[in-house]
Amino acid sequence: MPDPTHQNPGAHDPADKAGGPIHRLCELDGQALDALLAAMASETGGAGETGKAGTIGGIERGPVSAGLGERCEKVRELLALLEQDPAQDPAGDLTARTLEAIRAHEQRQRFSQQVQMLAEPRRTIGVNWHQLVTAAAVFIIGASLLMPVMERQKADSYRITGAANMGLAGQAMASYAADNQGQMPRGNTRPGMIWWNVGQAPAASNQGARSNSAHLYRLVRNGYISAAELSCPENAYANRTRLTHDDFDWSGPRSVSFSYQNQYTARAIRLDEAADMAILADRNPLYPVYQGRIVFDETTPMNAPSRAHRGAGQNVLAANGVVTWRVRPIVDSFGDNGLDNIWKATGIDFYTGRETPADPFDSMLVP
Amino acid sequence: MQDSGQTAPLEDLTDEQLLGRHRSGDDGALEVLIERYRLELFHFLARFVGNRTSADDIFQEAFIQVHISAGTFDISRRFKPWLFTIAANKARDHLRKNKRQKAASLSATVDQNQEGGRAFIDLMEADLPLPQEIAQEKETGQIVRDVVSSLPEHLREVLLLAYFNRMAYREIAENLGIPLGTVKSRLHAAVGTFAELWKAQAVPDDD
Numbered sequence: 395m396p397d398p399t400h401q402n403p404g405a406h407d408p409a410d411k412a413g414g415p416i417h418r419l420c421e422l423d424g425q426a427l428d429a430l431l432a433a434m435a436s437e438t439g440g441a442g443e444t445g446k447a448g449t450i451g452g453i454e455r456g457p458v459s460a461g462l463g464e465r466c467e468k469v470r471e472l473l474a475l476l477e478q479d480p481a482q483d484p485a486g487d488l489t490a491r492t493l494e495a496i497r498a499h500e501q502r503q504r505f506s507q508q509v510q511m512l513a514e515p516r517r518t519i520g521v522n523w524h525q526l527v528t529a530a531a532v533f534i535i536g537a538s539l540l541m542p543v544m545e546r547q548k549a550d551s552y553r554i555t556g557a558a559n560m561g562l563a564g565q566a567m568a569s570y571a572a573d574n575q576g577q578m579p580r581g582n583t584r585p586g587m588i589w590w591n592v593g594q595a596p597a598a599s600n601q602g603a604r605s606n607s608a609h610l611y612r613l614v615r616n617g618y619i620s621a622a623e624l625s626c627p628e629n630a631y632a633n634r635t636r637l638t639h640d641d642f643d644w645s646g647p648r649s650v651s652f653s654y655q656n657q658y659t660a661r662a663i664r665l666d667e668a669a670d671m672a673i674l675a676d677r678n679p680l681y682p683v684y685q686g687r688i689v690f691d692e693t694t695p696m697n698a699p700s701r702a703h704r705g706a707g708q709n710v711l712a713a714n715g716v717v718t719w720r721v722r723p724i725v726d727s728f729g730d731n732g733l734d735n736i737w738k739a740t741g742i743d744f745y746t747g748r749e750t751p752a753d754p755f756d757s758m759l760v761p
Numbered sequence: 762m763q764d765s766g767q768t769a770p771l772e773d774l775t776d777e778q779l780l781g782r783h784r785s786g787d788d789g790a791l792e793v794l795i796e797r798y799r800l801e802l803f804h805f806l807a808r809f810v811g812n813r814t815s816a817d818d819i820f821q822e823a824f825i826q827v828h829i830s831a832g833t834f835d836i837s838r839r840f841k842p843w844l845f846t847i848a849a850n851k852a853r854d855h856l857r858k859n860k861r862q863k864a865a866s867l868s869a870t871v872d873q874n875q876e877g878g879r880a881f882i883d884l885m886e887a888d889l890p891l892p893q894e895i896a897q898e899k900e901t902g903q904i905v906r907d908v909v910s911s912l913p914e915h916l917r918e919v920l921l922l923a924y925f926n927r928m929a930y931r932e933i934a935e936n937l938g939i940p941l942g943t944v945k946s947r948l949h950a951a952v953g954t955f956a957e958l959w960k961a962q963a964v965p966d967d968d
Contacts, residue, residue, distance in 0.1 A: 416913070417953035420883045424949045428930075431948070435929040468884040472956055476924055479905040482813050484803040488820060489795045495821045496791070496828050 426465040430473070549704060556626045556651075556676065556702070557709045557717045563652070563674055564715035566619035567665060570612070576664035578673065578713075579612040580657045589658050590681060590688040590747040592647040592761055606760050608643040610654040610674075615642065626651035626676060628702050647688045651702070653678040653759035656739075656751050663754045669714040672725045672736045672757040676700035676708035680737050680745070681761055688761055690745040696738055697722055710736065725757065776840035784831050794840075795824055801926065802848055808921050809852045811910040819855055823848040842936045845926075849918055849937065856914055882953045889960055908958040916951035923948055 419427060485491075512523055521529075570579050583602040591604040603609060613619045614636060625632035631648035644650045655673040665673075679698045681688045699721060700708035707721040723736045734740070736759050740752040751758040771779065771793045779797075782790035802823070806816035826847050834843060909917060922928045922936065930948075934941045 415954075415957075416916070416950045417882045417957040418946075419949045419953045420881045423882070423884045423953075424945075427949060427952055428945065431923050432929070434924075434927050435932075465884065468889075469952070472884065472889060472952065472959075473924060475905055475955075475959060476909070476920075479808075479902045479909065481800075481804040481925075482807045482816075484799055484807075484813075484817065484820070488799055488803065488817065489792060491817075492795050492821045492824050493792055496825050499825050499828070 422462065422465055423469060426462045426469045429462065430466055430469055549706065552627045553703055553706075553709070553719065556628065557719065559623050559625065559627075560652070560674060560709045560711045560717045561715070562619055562623045563613070564711050564717065566613045566624075567673070567711075567713075568715060570616070570618050571665040576666055577662050578609075578655065578657070578665050580609050580662050581612060583609070583658050585658055585660055585750050586748055587658055588747045589656065590647075590761060592650055592688060593643050593645050595642065603642070605643055606654055606656055606658070607650045609657045610652070611641075611643050624652065626702050628704075629677075646686065647683040647761060650761045651677060653681075653737075653761055656758040656760050658748075658750045659754055661754055665713050667713075668755045669712065670726065671713045671755055672710050672734075672759065673713050674711035675723070675736055675759045676702035676710075678737045678759055678761065688747070690747070692744060696735055696743065697724065698737075699723065777836045777838075780827075780831055780834060780840055781836050783828075791824070791828065794827075798841075798844060802844065805845070805921055805926055806848060806852055808909060808925065809849070809914075809917060810855055811906065815855055815859075819848065819851045822851050826851070842932060845922070845936045846938070853914060853918075882956055884956065889956055904959070904962050908955060908962055911958055912951060912954055916947055916954060919944055919947040920951035920955065 418424075512526060567578060571577060581603050582596075587602050588604060589606040592607050594604045596603055610624070614621050614624055621632075621636050622634040625634060629648075629651040631646075632651050633645055633649045637645050652674050653676070655671075677700050679694050679701050680691055680696070682691050682694075682701075683689075699705050700723070702708060707719055708723065709717055710720050710723075710725065711717050712725075724733050725736055726733065734757050736757040738745075739749050739758045740756050742749050742752075749758075771782070771787075771789055774782065774790075774793075776794060776797070779790045779794045783794070799820075803816055803820050806819050806823075807813050810816055810819065823844065827844060830847075834840070909920075912920065918937065919933055922933050923930070928936065930941055930944045933944045937944070939947075
């Protein structure tokens with residue numbers, strides 16, 4: 395029985411039908427070619443790549459039988475022509491792109507498997523693809539209708555909780571005033587000191603607080619109200635517990651929820667001196683936090699609402715303990731001055747952190 | 762017992778061990794394999810399909826196929842022939858989809874006055890021109906590229922594997938799944954046809 399792995403080189407190859415005219419080497423040239431290629435393959439152990447000029451020089455010796463030397467030289471010359479067309483190297487990132495293509499293929503496979511799984515009725519616990527899509531569509535439409543309502547309810551809830559907390563702050567103020575000759579919370583201070591460095595300790599124990607919020611924090615420090623109560627539920631950064639045993643201020647500018655009447659005036663006022671005066675409100679929008687520090691934002695309109703309740707308005711606490719919701723930061727001024735903007739000192743439109751109210755009863759609520 | 766290569770650095774592992782590691786979920790193993798064959802396989806594909814962009818695509822497709830079929834590969838066998846079989850199949854599919862008119866026209870320039878389109882050539886009498894003897898109207902490298910491209914696929918494939926990839930006849934037979942004698946026969950035909958096409962291209966008739 396003939397060996398099926400061997401075929402006469404001169405025999406017809408069915409694949410020849412595919413191309414144009416085929417020219418075969420004569421028997422002696424064929425022998426020379428076989429000898430040359432066998433020598434080349436044995437040089438590299440049957441593996442590896444050539445393509446470099448001169449790599450087959452000298453291989454006509456070895457297995458080549460006597461009398462074929464000249465033919466081998468002809469074959470060698472002919473094959474050397476192949477090296478006239480140098481190999482084109484691949485792009486440097488071919489490996490990376492191939493790995494990326496494999497990953498993309500895997501993702502497509504996973505995705506199509508998931509789609510197939512969803513489309514297969516038996517695998518969707520008795521629910522077919524169309525039913526699933528319909529259910530999803532109903533859910534999405536329902537959710538899109540419900541979302542605004544739910545958001546509004548949530549905002550209302552935060553506003554009411556904030557107002558309740560501010561009411562507790564009013565009670566705490568009243569208690570504090572009762573224990574401190576009627577005064578609002580106020581530590582060591584004087585006009586001209588910087589008042590927006592929240593969380594920074596005084597330079598020395600006998601030096602004044604470096605932020606207005608530190609005066610308000612005396613309510614927490616002295617146990618008149620908890621840190622959680624003296625915060626707005628909309629403020630994700632608020633410290634809800636006391637920071638340390640002997641803390642003096644909130645830990646940083648973002649932690650402060652409310653703006654408090656600027657205490658860097660020459661004279662401390664009594665709480666019962668100005669019953670209608672605004673003394674506490676949601677955070678003043680003129681002083682955003684930038685790179686961890688409070689700055690004055692001159693691009694924000696002076697009558698802009700607090701950002702605490704998504705720009706809808708702010709809760710405002712008056713000295714008499716009444717909390718009101720106001721869309722604009724304007725209140726009836728104490729006395730006969732007309733309307734007062736609670737965010738700014740009367741007559742001052744640019745702030746460096748050292749400005750003070752125009753008079754003791756000018757509302758200027760700052761962090 | 763075969764070393765599973767569990768502790769050795771990936772670069773030191775054999776192709777088959779790397780594929781085994783890839784099957785076990787080692788993310789870096791396939792990358793080492795791809796990098797190892799980046800030049801050799803790409804060069805083969807670029808010459809086979811005659812187009813760098815297509816070679817790039819086919820290279821990626823070949824390794825995607827390796828990844829897909831890695832689970833079915835018998836790691837007691839050699840990886841390289843398997844890889845080249847996959848790549849050659851992909852390249853042939855590509856060529857079939859992009860039938861090259863150029864090949865047919867170039868083949869038509871050689872004498873077709875032989876029985877069944879097959880003839881024997883004796884290199885000692887063929888009077889083949891050397892590169893330095895041909896007219897410089899066309900770059901020699903370009904002529905060689907055109908001639909190789911115009912070879913029938915089944916001949917071009919064995920010629921490239923034997924010459925540039927230095928594969929032994931038995932290895933080519935294993936790669937392509939054809940009898941050893943067919944490899945030999947195709948190589949003789951590839952070189953003979955290459956010689957005729959080279960002569961026709963390098964020394965065009967004045968007629």
